[in-house]
Ligand code: C2E
Ligand code: MG
């Protein structure tokens with residue numbers, strides 16, 4: 001507001017004498033005034049009022065803007081155009097100013113006749129009469145509605161933005177995720193507390209204006225991140241990769257923090273080119289994932305990997321290993337005497353031993369090796385980077401020494417031990433299944449050498465394996481073509497030397513020169529013993545029926561049956577069916593099972609099968625008695641009619657006092673248990689005599705007859721019914 005009122009007694013628009021204040025235009029004051037007036041008429045809203053504010057003059061622009069005619073305005077109070085926007089105090093202050101003789105300037109919001117609002121930038125000056133007294137006011141106004149609207153809109157926009165920004169910051173701050181933005185220069189321009197808190201080892205580097213690489217470097221150096229590798233080169237590579245990933249953000253990646261938390265980092269470039277990133281704590285997700293993975297991959301008892309993972313890792317060797325990489329060894333490990341510990345100290349102690357063994361194996365190997373429990377007491381270790389067999393030997397020695405340390409189990413001191421077999425990738429094979437098979441063969445071989453030993457799969461074992469495979473293949477064809485034959489070896493009463501029956505023995509003529517003992521073992525391992533056994537039994541029963549039809553009494557028929565055959569739940573039924581088909585009664589059949597059947601892992605299943613067969617009327621003999629590990633307890637628990645003294649003891653009779661003592665003991669034992677005794681492999685008169693004196697019941701051996709082919713049977717039986725003088729021993 002200025003303080004220069006218009007002091008002139010002249011016309012409404014006259015001020016101070018013009019000639020005193022304006023440069024000379026060469027116009028008369030009246031012309032000059034009219035020029036001003038014309039110029040003003042179009043731009044400026046002009047009104048004059050008396051002292052009370054009654055309008056005495058308005059120009060055309062006033063009328064145009066206020067939409068009132070001059071007739072409607074003259075004589076009315078100027079307040080007719082008040083909009084009600086300004087408080088009363090606004091006008092009180094204005095009136096106070098102008099009434100004091102000063103001019104007033106301000107922006108006023110007016111209302112036109114039609115109710116529309118317009119803004120005017122207003123200057124009001126008092127008019128003085130000749131006496132210097134105020135006799136009215138002159139107001140000059142510029143319409144500023146458009147500017148006012150723009151101002152208001154701008155203000156609104158600014159407010160809105162400010163609000164949005166505050167809101168955004170509040171929202172970002174409330175997020176559990178870490179949010180950060182880096183500008184074109186890679187300097188931090190925005191972040192929330194979660195971001196700062198995640199990187200609690202950044203050493204205060206997280207501040208606006210700090211470069212990304214500085215933040216990362218400080219955190220990295222302060223041990224913010226966990227690495228699987230301790231190799232400084234690998235770690236630097238990680239660092240460089242993270243910087244690169246940040247500069248050209250793409251797929252999300254993970255960070256493992258020092259305190260075990262996992263962050264998923266997702267960065268994008270914004271349209272203006274900032275790198276905006278969100279870091280999410282996915283630790284819980286990772287844990288759940290781990291749990292699910294563990295359930296699928298780990299043995300719950302020991303926490304070691306299971307067979308599936310082991311096979312998977314072996315399988316991956318083929319794709320991961322490059323030419324020239326050091327070999328990898330697979331070690332199969334079987335705890336010694338585990339079954340005994342389980343049986344005598346209980347399953348709790350057995351489990352404890354397995355856990356201890358697992359820990360010891362874990363301790364003995366390197367972190368880059370893999371250890372798995374395959375089931376039961378069988379473990380496997382993949383030893384990486386074994387330059388030569390010497391490395392394997394060293395690791396195996398460490399392993400066995402550690403495993404052999406005494407353990408306290410169920411208040412007893414136990415000396416555990418392990419037997420091991422080793423196969424080597426790629427020397428032995430590059431196939432996972434084969435490596436496992438080869439290591440198993442080596443383990444089997446090591447067991448044969450004695451518990452606690454270990455064995456590499458080697459050329460000799462490979463040759464043996466190939467031979468076994470060839471035998472199995474040939475045998476399969478022979479069974480299919482029913483070209484596996486039988487031989488029957490007579491059994492006789494030792495006292496009277498009268499014929500009692502035959503033992504049936506499988507015969508197979510083959511170019512591989514595999515003996516019955518050999519091909520029977522292959523058949524057992526290869527899962528074809530069941531078919532072979534039924535074929536032999538079928539042929540033997542057919543021979544018996546034929547002999548009977550020819551008028552002979554072949555007596556009791558003893559067939560050898562392997563444990564695997566008894567494990568087939570259909571076996572007793574198959575036997576009954578064959579007996580029925582050939583019209584032979586069950587009491588004429590004897591099943592020979594080896595003594596080890598009694599201590600087999602699935603002894604319960606075997607006992608069930610033998611009991612079923614016994615119930616049919618079939619007799620049971622324990623073959624090769626004295627060579628196995630069965631105890632008298634086992635003997636008591638099975639339905640056994642006859643013990644068959646192993647040939648190895650009988651052959652010692654006459655030359656080995658120990659063997660004689662064993663034979664004597666077995667006979668006494670059998671008789672005192674109410675069982676009969678058969679001695680097999682009798683070759684000499686002396687052996688025959690010795691057994692007779694012991695009152696051994698039955699004999700079998702070359703001294704009377706070798707196993708006979710079917711064609712020879714009738715002749716043999718015919719001789720038996722002839723006077724026996726020739727046969728007397
Ligand atoms: P094993 O049951 O102990 O059969 C006796 C073995 O001793 C037979 O050998 C027989 O030929 C032989 N032998 C009999 N008397 C004498 C003798 O005085 N001196 C000598 N040196 N040997 C004698 P083979 O036929 O080679 O059978 C070996 C083993 O194969 C058998 O031992 C039996 O365990 C098994 N085996 C044979 N046939 C079958 C079969 O059909 N099924 C099953 N599961 N096993 C069979
Ligand atoms: Mg036998």
Ligand code: MG
Pocket residue numbers: 623624644646647680
């Ligand atoms: Mg035998």
